[in-house]
Every structure is written in C-alpha cells, then in structure tokens.
Amino acid sequence: MSSTAEIQTGLAEILEEVAGVAPADATPEKSFTEDLDVDSLSMVEIATAVEDKFGVAIPDDELGGIKTVGDAISFIEKNNG
C-alpha cells in the first residue's frame, strides 16, 4: 500500500510520460483540463497507467469526476490495497 507521497510522485511520473507535464507542475490543486492542458483522451491514458502502476482501476464513469491532481491522488488512496 502506497503512501500519499508515493502516490503523488508516481502520478507525477505518469503525467510527465503521458502529457509532458513537468513534475513541479503536478501539484494537488492543479486542474487537468484548465491548468495542465490534459484532454479527456489523455485522461484515459493516465487511468490506464494508474492501473498498471498502482493496481487501481478508474472506470470511465468515475474518470469524469476526477478534475484535479488532488482528486486523482484521493481516488488512488481510497482504492489502494
């Protein structure tokens, strides 16, 4: 089971790989669409990568509710281990 810090770091890696987001920008209050220029198709790639990295599946109907980096971290934490 990963700690919040581990989740945040892991998610930052994913964001950099999928969407070219600089790690320093992947902070909890940032909105995927508004601040990080991540569109809904990239969100699918992020969900796939999250499943590979953390074993946590994010179905399409839940993905819509994940607006910020913080939302993603909370979701992973809640469903992790």
Place this chain on the structure above:
Amino acid sequence: MSDATIQLPTGAPGAQVLGIGAYRPRRVVTNDELSQVMDTNDEWIQTRVGIAERRWAGDGESLVEMSVAAGQQALDASGLTAAEVDLVIVASASLATQIPGAGPEVANRLGLGRPGAFDVNAGCAGFCYALSAAADAIRAGSARNALVVGAERLSDVTDQTDRSTAVIFADGAGAMVLGASDTPGVGPVVWGSDGDQRDAIAIPQGTEHITMAGQAVYRWATTKLTDVLQEAMDRAGVTAADIDVFAPHQANLRIIELMAKRLGLPESTVIARDIVQAGNTSSASVPLALAALQESGEATTGDLCLVLGYGAGLTFAGQVLRMP
C-alpha cells in the same frame, strides 16, 4: 445413409495481394470549413484526432460507385482479367440499401462475369474480416481470385452538427485483388469481439446518426488491441523487427501512435497516417492507407505490413500481408 464421401478441392498453399485500388471523393472538407458550422477549430481537431481534412461523397459517388472505382483500380493493378475474379466481398457498415446488397452489383458493373458475391458488416473491422475470408477461400479452393472492397459513406449517418462525430467520420473506398500463391502473402487472422460494448459506437434505435463513447473506445483500442497486434505477428511467425509497414484502421492519430509505440516497432517502420487527409473511413481506411503509402513510395513491393481493423461491435480483426 449414403456412402458417398464429400470431396474437397486442393486449393492453394497461400493467398497473396495482387493489386490495390482507391477512390477518394471529390469534395475536400477542411477543419476551417467545419469550424464555420459548429463549435470547433483546426487546433482542437488536429490535437484530439489528428485530422487536417477529410472527403465527403457527393453525386455519382454512391457506395457502389466508389466500390466500382476502387475495384477497377485494384483489378488494373493486379494484371488479371475481369473473368478471372470469381469472388467479390464488399465490406461496409454504411450501406443504405440492404436488399440487394452491394457485392453482386459491384461485380456486375466491373464486368466480372458471375462471381460469388456478398457483403460483410463488421464495423470498422470489415475490411480485415473480408480480407481473411477471401484469403481463406483461395487457400481452400473456393475461389481462385478475389476482389475485396472496403467502402463507406459515413457522412450519410453522421450528425453534421455534432462536433464529436462530424469532424471524424468520412467517406471513401479501398480495394484489393487477391490470388493464389505458393508462399503465403497474407498471414493468419486474429479476430475477436467485445459485444458487451455494443453501445460504444452505435446508431441508437429510432435515430439516424452515429454516436460514439470516445473515451471508452480510446481505452479499448489503446489497451486490449496491443495484444491482438502482437498475436497477429506471433501467429504469422514474424516479429516487430520484421514489420516494414504498420497500417491500423485510421480511427484517431493518437491511437495509431500509441499502438506503434506499445508494439516496439523499429524506427524504420513506416506508420500509416492517411487519417490526416482522409478522416476516419471505417472499412475503407486500411486499404486507403496502404494505397496512399504505395502511391508515395513509402511502401513498396514485398514490404511486410501489419494491418488491423477495429470498431463498432465492438469487434476486431488483424493480420500481416505483403505489399504487391
């Protein structure tokens, strides 16, 4: 009970592609033109789907007419006479007329005599399913030479005010002529379906326009289908290093590029990006993509191509083939 045994023909050791043909409608529709009639712009379309322009069919460009044009070009390229083709399969998901189907009329207009003729509806996987059926028919001895056509008029079934589909779906036809060969020129098919996702790409009952759950389809295409592509290579006894050309269904440029990346294709592999100019032409997209690469010289005789159709159903079919 009769003692008679059923005989089977010898058939052929393999099937090969003898010629490729294409028909692209006259009317070019740019992103800027679409931006005038719906809330979209060139930048959004290019980043999201990878399309710069697409073709919409008009008068004289019915599904049958486009099929005949592409088929004639493939036949000319093949070196065969019309009389030598004894099987025609038309793959399409947008046939406005169901009775009769398109196959026999296409065969008749091409002057092909009286070949076996039928249509295949397998969404955007139609061409690869039809290709497999034709190659198998040749190997089994059910046909000597076959014409396979992928043709669509998706603009007929697209809501021109819905930016999530109107910028994507387009029209065109591609064709291949196949014949027998001593060594296989078409590899074994890998096919399958996920019918639990039948609503992901559908014309809902009582309506006339395609709706698509973009995220669900993107997820399916970028996760499940990498294994299929790998299996198509494994079954043919080839590896990613052997692939000269990668031509998956041109659904979305980002899907194509993710698939190529996940497969670990060498830098030298040519990746089909016909979607940039053609849009998403469903069953026509694979043969159109290969025709474009042949025309540009990026794909040449003998090149080993990995192709995959995937889409509405959801369903998929893929195989390797050698360029004629």
